[in-house]
Amino acid sequence: MPVVEIDSDLCENSQTCEAVCPEDVFAIENGLVKVVSSADCTLCWKCVENCSSGAIRLDD
Template sequence: MTAVIDKKKCNGCGLCALYCPLDVIYMEDGIGHVVYPDECWHCGACRQECAKGAVRFEFGAMMLAV
């Protein structure tokens, strides 16, 4: 499972990147990007801080195959 950012909802506030304890998210071109999805702890901080509801969690293909 990893955090995924909906680029259509993201307003580029940067809070998800600020609060991510593992620097999984970086800001570029005015929106957040999950650049290290394998490092995500699923702590939920990014989703909790996002006022736009742009962060969701998705299951990876490996987890669905189990």
């Protein structure tokens, strides 16, 4: 099962991952982007490819 993590040291809260993820793995809570359902990830890599901060880690 995929594990999706946001490296909080690198994340600049652009919320791009939330915008590009087709599976709603991310959500905005109190103005900050979070991972809410790693299990729904289909490993499309869009979040990794589009994050300008390099903050998304994906383990399959």
